[in-house]
Amino acid sequence: MxxxxxRALSRHFGGLxxxxxxxxxxxxxxxxxxxxxxxxxxxxxxxxxxxxIGASSGQVFFEGRDITALPAHKRIRLGMAYTFxxxxxxxxxxxxxxVALAVQARLERGQASGGLTGEVMAxxxxxxxxxxxxxxxxxxxxxxxxxxxxxxxxGQRPKLLILDEPTQGLSDGEIEAFIxxxxxxxxxxxxxxxxxxxxxxxxxxxxxxxxxxVLNFGAIIAEGSPDEIHANGEVQAAYLGGAP
Amino acid sequence: xxxxxxxxxxxxVLLFFAQFVLPTYHQGxxxxxxxxxxxxxxxxxxxxxxxxxxxxxxxxFAAGMYGCGLAIxxxxxxxxxxxxxxxxxxxxxxxxxxxxxxxxxxxxxxxVTLMFAQTLYLxxxxxxxxxxxDEGFALAADSRILAGIDLTQPTARYFAxxxxxxxxxxxxxxxxxxxxxxxxxxIRENEERARMLGYDIWRHKLVVVILSGTISGAAGxxxxxxxxxxxxxxxxVPYSIFPLLWVLLGGPGTVLGPFIGTLFMFYLVxxxxxxxxxxxxxxxxxxVLLTLFLPKGLLGSLRARGVxxxx
Numbered sequence: 001m002x003x004x005x006x007r008a009l010s011r012h013f014g015g016l017x018x019x020x021x022x023x024x025x026x027x028x029x030x031x032x033x034x035x036x037x038x039x040x041x042x043x044x045x046x047x048x049x050x051x052x053i054g055a056s057s058g059q060v061f062f063e064g065r066d067i068t069a070l071p072a073h074k075r076i077r078l079g080m081a082y083t084f085x086x087x088x089x090x091x092x093x094x095x096x097x098x099v100a101l102a103v104q105a106r107l108e109r110g111q112a113s114g115g116l117t118g119e120v121m122a123x124x125x126x127x128x129x130x131x132x133x134x135x136x137x138x139x140x141x142x143x144x145x146x147x148x149x150x151x152x153x154x155g156q157r158p159k160l161l162i163l164d165e166p167t168q169g170l171s172d173g174e175i176e177a178f179i180x181x182x183x184x185x186x187x188x189x190x191x192x193x194x195x196x197x198x199x200x201x202x203x204x205x206x207x208x209x210x211x212x213x214v215l216n217f218g219a220i221i222a223e224g225s226p227d228e229i230h231a232n233g234e235v236q237a238a239y240l241g242g243a244p
Numbered sequence: 245x246x247x248x249x250x251x252x253x254x255x256x257v258l259l260f261f262a263q264f265v266l267p268t269y270h271q272g273x274x275x276x277x278x279x280x281x282x283x284x285x286x287x288x289x290x291x292x293x294x295x296x297x298x299x300x301x302x303x304x305f306a307a308g309m310y311g312c313g314l315a316i317x318x319x320x321x322x323x324x325x326x327x328x329x330x331x332x333x334x335x336x337x338x339x340x341x342x343x344x345x346x347x348x349x350x351x352x353x354x355x356v357t358l359m360f361a362q363t364l365y366l367x368x369x370x371x372x373x374x375x376x377x378d379e380g381f382a383l384a385a386d387s388r389i390l391a392g393i394d395l396t397q398p399t400a401r402y403f404a405x406x407x408x409x410x411x412x413x414x415x416x417x418x419x420x421x422x423x424x425x426x427x428x429x430x431i432r433e434n435e436e437r438a439r440m441l442g443y444d445i446w447r448h449k450l451v452v453v454i455l456s457g458t459i460s461g462a463a464g465x466x467x468x469x470x471x472x473x474x475x476x477x478x479x480x481v482p483y484s485i486f487p488l489l490w491v492l493l494g495g496p497g498t499v500l501g502p503f504i505g506t507l508f509m510f511y512l513v514x515x516x517x518x519x520x521x522x523x524x525x526x527x528x529x530x531x532v533l534l535t536l537f538l539p540k541g542l543l544g545s546l547r548a549r550g551v552x553x554x555x
Binding site: 090105 | 445
């Protein structure tokens, strides 16, 4: 069953057509990568999925329900999470409180399981930040702030986790751990998470993605398994600028 | 986490016993400071904790004051009913202003709140038949008796101010340490991120505006009862700037900051004006120096320099 679907989703900024007529489907439980050159419209596209920006035309469906008109916070409550491309944590709050804000939003809706503290520490444990729980977020190194973003995403326990360039600024060791973490998320039985990953780091994409969608000039130009995309001439052209 | 409670309870106990040692003059000043600190604490919820800079908080103070004062003057209400009328006036005004002003952000929000406050001031003047306009009106001493306690007496007045101050202080301490308080700070720090965690930012802000306006209104209503005067000067621009000033001095986003700032400012004016005619110069220079060297206010700077447990 499809968790997420878009129909002719478009967005223009003045005369610039950032995303045009994208029909996109994402089955439940899949890890999907969204790749494409800079300025291809990737962030604009996922921002329309989670409601950060509105669509100019077209529709978004989540679990079969038309959510095009829902404001962002209501979409998040349905089970989406979005981690920001440009690190966007609460600078003045501790690492613990950053994740607590992610967890308590869900607890308030009655989707409780463990206590707040337990869930926060579990999320921090998974990204390796448990030892820094009491530090202020702005005192963290850049890579650790990226991991904190991911921990906040985990704390939300989303059905759909949208990661916008999560490995930017991470060390090789942290990237290894990140790959293992995301695989674990998608594999969990009952609480299986569907992952939509915007990523420039092609080895990470190849290691994680079950399928890849390629966006160029606001349109999806190819979709397939990592091997198919690897062999696709049009994709090569889009990245390298050569004739197809 | 216990020391944070010890600190606040300690201050409340200290203020309680202060009334037995303070000379009458200072007892009166402290009563006024405690009431005004409540005004500033209400302001701090919006400005210090949620990042909403209002330039019109005089309207909430005035709404509380006139709601209470007019209930006594026109309807002959008792103290409890009058207090209730004051709180209700401020709460309803805050709801309406919140619904409209929260459509704007940043500078727009400052201007809209300023305009609403000016509007209320003009409304007070317009209905001069009832409000006696600029002149204001005094509340008769026999209407200011609460359960047999004469609120015109210095000791009773101090005690009433202390009760209000303590209640609001502890209430705000509990609020800012709660999950809702954490969301308020999250909105201040990064509104977009908070929204993308699933919080209804607009609703959270509206609740804060209502709480803030009602608390500031409680200060206005109490002021009318304790000091017996209701006047339009309290609805004017200076009374929108004072709470901002007190909060900035004491430390925005700290529970005790508004009290410290109010205390400091009252006594700075009190002492310097006793020493020299050029007291405004003394006050001005002191404020400039404080802003330069302690930009986060007295308590905010203390917290930034290691007293991290201050909330």
